[in-house]
Amino acid sequence: MAVITVERKPLTFLERTYLPQIAGGLKTTFKHLIAPKKTLEYPEQRPAIPVGYRGVPTLVKDPNGREKCVSCQLCEFVCPPKAIRITAGEIPADQADRAHVEKGPQAFDIDMLRCIYCGLCQEVCPEEAIFLQNQFSMSGYTRAEMVNHKDRLYELGGTLPDAHHKWDKKKAAEEHGNAH
Amino acid sequence: MIAPAQPDLVTVNIDGQEIAVPKGTNVIEAARLVNVDVPHYCYHPKLSVVGNCRMCLIEMGMPAVDPATKAPIMDPATGKQKINWIPRPQIGCGTNVSPGLHVKTTSPMVKDAREGVMEFLLINHPLDCPICDQAGECKLQEQATGYGRGYSRFVEQKNVKPKRTQLGPRVTLDDERCILCSRCIRFSKEIAKDDVLGFVDRGSYSTLTCYPGKKLENNYSLNTVDICPVGALTSTDFRFKMRVWFLKQTNAIDTESSVGANTVVWSREGTIYRITPRRNDEVNDTWLADSARVLYKAVKAADRLAATETTEALVARAAARFQSAPGANAGVGSGRSTVEEQFLTRHLATALKASAQLVSRVGQGDKLLVSADRNPNVRGALVTGLIKTLPAPQLTDLAAQIDAGKIKVVVAINEDLTAAGLTAAQLANVSIVYLGAHANATSAAAKVVFPTLTVFEKSGTFVNQQFRIQKTLKAVPAAAGATDDLVVLAQLVAAAGGAALPADIAALWKVIATEVPALATMTFANLPETGLVLDATPFAALPFVEGETLHYKPAQPAVAAATA
Amino acid sequence: MFDFYFEIPLVIRLILQGLAVIMVIFPIAGACSMAERKVAAWIQDRPGPNRAVVPWVAWIPFFGKFLQRLGVFHVMADGGKMLFKEDSLPGHVNKFYFVLAPIVAMIPALTTVVAVPFGAYFDGAGKLIPLGLAPFDIGMLAVFAVSSLGVYSAILAGWASNSKYPFLGSVRASAQLISYELSMTLAVLPVFLWVNAPGTEGTMGFARVVEFQSQSGFLGGMWFGFLMPISAFIFLVALFAETNRQPFDTVESESDLVGSFHTEYGAFKWGLFFVAEYSHMIVGSGVFMLLFGGGWNPLPWVSLATAVDFLGTFLPFAHAPLFVGILSIAIFMGKVLAMIFFFMWVRWTLPRFRYDQVMKIGWQKLLPLSIANLLFYAIAIALIQK
């Protein structure tokens, strides 16, 4: 291991009085005193949220307004602090536009007191149904208020453009005559 | 070198490892013995072989011999006998071992074959594991990780088949997921002996259905769900309730009858979601009755008892009852209690100088996994010495003694006395101390009620009809307000003036081993998973009610089963 | 026109004046606390406290907003909070001395004000009359005597708190205050040697010192800060140490002593320590300005008299005693506030000295320097005034 000997120059007399350094410091702070302020005044001014920001996890719908989540519970499984609770349910056959989906969440709760905004749920979701979007401030007066239920999650999530069209493909196949 | 070691053993070579296996073993089972996995779908060890999925393809060959002289042909390169490899792959499930058989399961040809089969299987299989209930325990998923392509070359439109066919009251079929392995069909035909399933149409149009006018509704229908390698057959009860990877598995015993089928209880956070069979080739093979799979509902039943007092206070009240009528106590134990509880019950009866009886419960045996004796542990009571003779369905003796005023206090454990023939007036004439998990007429009439646990909330052992002692383990924590039966019984024994006995199961087994000769060499911890058969000769003369079941034949002709 | 005032008995007059001074010092101390936060914020590129506002002020179109941004209402909010917070008394303290300590802190802080003249006016004869509560001759001595009592509050608080950090802090405080008092005293001696020229009546009052800085001529109009820079420097450094200001903040030093002697204090009692500290700062700044900064003279070589004469050329009332008094007070207060700003500026610039460094600077650097400085000026003054 190379040893680098750093030579310490003895301080000059002036340096030992501290005075030039103090003057220099005062100069620096004075510059800042008159410099424009850098603070973002939060409630009135909002930060620009960059793309890929990990805000509150939300559920999204596909462009046809259909629920994308199929309650596979992979997000529940992967969530490190166990913030997600899902009650799966069956989608009845008479829901024409989702007949092939079979399964969807009956209840979907995310406890925002537990969530650590890690984004693993978004990463793991095979249906691209859960997204951490730009909502960054969550507050409430009770613990119960801090649990986002399914309705709220969809309200926060809205609709995202969807690259998945498998349900539509299924429908097309059915119409094409592949049904038995 | 290739000569069989024993007449009924044949030596085969699998991936270079030599192993002697019994004659008649197929290549999949032989390979399993050398820890080589041959992927398969349609083959099931307990069903006939059909060989229709083609997943188990292997490469095989036989040692070369000169056709004329029958002399082995040696390979000059290796100095060993030459192997004549068959140029086409063969199915492992349908190939039985023969002396000198050589098998390759890792060759490029085998890999190619498996990948090809996988690709064909996935052509029409929906690629939506997130929805499928089988995900996590799906054979197709497992093999896809090894032999799947990772993307689909099938640009055409997939088949669309019925998604929610109700095959019967408990089974829902998703036809799109079916890979046409026919396991379910063979099970219905061969094991359940209820031939209701079959394929219709051909090629990719083949669809599994019930025969017209029939339903898959026998008491073994859910076994088709277990053996279905994919998510085609699903249990209507469990369907979309919980993903399997959340579930904790606990080994347990089916308590619905004296067969004692081995089970796995699947639970998450104190809630049981399903019960499936656990393979035990001497008891239940890989099967389980549907009726055994709903027993878990007792855990969260609405009529569960919950204590409003501490166990100590209840014990004090019970002890006061005992002392109020010395010599006039009676005990009614249960054939549904564990061996440990019956052992403590015997001690309680001894301490109270009371008689102890059981109530028999008899139904129709189905010759499979539900026997006529619906008490899982009558033999446990015999082994521990709680009873000497077989129980009767009615407590006529006890009723007579109550009417005669000889009995003032009855300790009833897990048994509804009205169901056993006592009248409400007779119950009113005695003080009842009741131990049980659920409310019934007896608990309502009881002076002291100890809420105790269901079998899923406690560990213990049961002795089945073969005198096989098997253990069941605690799957979920005790319900609020309920106390372990062992704790209650041990405290009652102490309060009745008996010996101080441990309520901890490991410690209790030390006592049991010293007092019960038949169990002298055992501990709870080292009881094997498949159970241990006890010596039945001391009880050979007793007229047990069971008829034949899957792995049990009565020693003597069964006495006519009493009506349930 | 204020003759009626002088007809009021002296005692009542003094009480009124005293109250007036307290009424000034207290808000200034409060304002200082806000200014401190604002200066800190500005130096750190932040806007600082700017949220609190009183409703009806908020309605004033532009000015209300300005006041809010300036954070002035935070002073009220803070003061109100301090007053109405639960004034708890920890169970383990020595109750009597615990309560006494903040009072002891306030007394010298307010008393020293008495000796400090804060303005002047010319009487009919053109004689300069200094404005002050008690313009006695012993000015500097009184300030030294009384302000050094402040250390007792720290000692009392630390000891009565009956816990480790306060105790350590109070030990530090006593050592530090005593150490720097020496250099401070030695540093001002040349000033008084100079103003007490042989043959004049001896005085320790500040009025004479200011008078000396308002003479004519190059040397006469020169402020003592220029005439005796070393003295001024030593006094300034010692002043920082005496007022426990950064970089000599070892007494409070939150990072190693939690809060030192006032760790156990809260609410109003803590507030008193706070006000006392700022009062010290105000008085210290005033003394510095009187001794080395020309007092109420607007500029070096421009005395108050010159300025008034100049203003008299276009302001008819320039020579009125009232106007001169207000002008001089304004000039003096302006200088004091500038000095206070300097205190804060330094605070948000320099890190804290380590305690051993504080001691070393005090005893091994400042004290020899101040002795040498005293000897030099003693000889120089002796030669000049011979």
Ligand code: SF4
């Ligand atoms: S959000 Fe995604 S990962 Fe979570 S249950 Fe729904 S589909 Fe599965």
Ligand code: SF4
């Ligand atoms: S962001 Fe992370 S912590 Fe929050 S719900 Fe998703 S997986 Fe859980």
Ligand code: SF4
């Ligand atoms: S339903 Fe399952 S078990 Fe039956 S044939 Fe299809 S894949 Fe095989």
Ligand code: FES
């Ligand atoms: S397992 Fe051999 S063909 Fe299916």
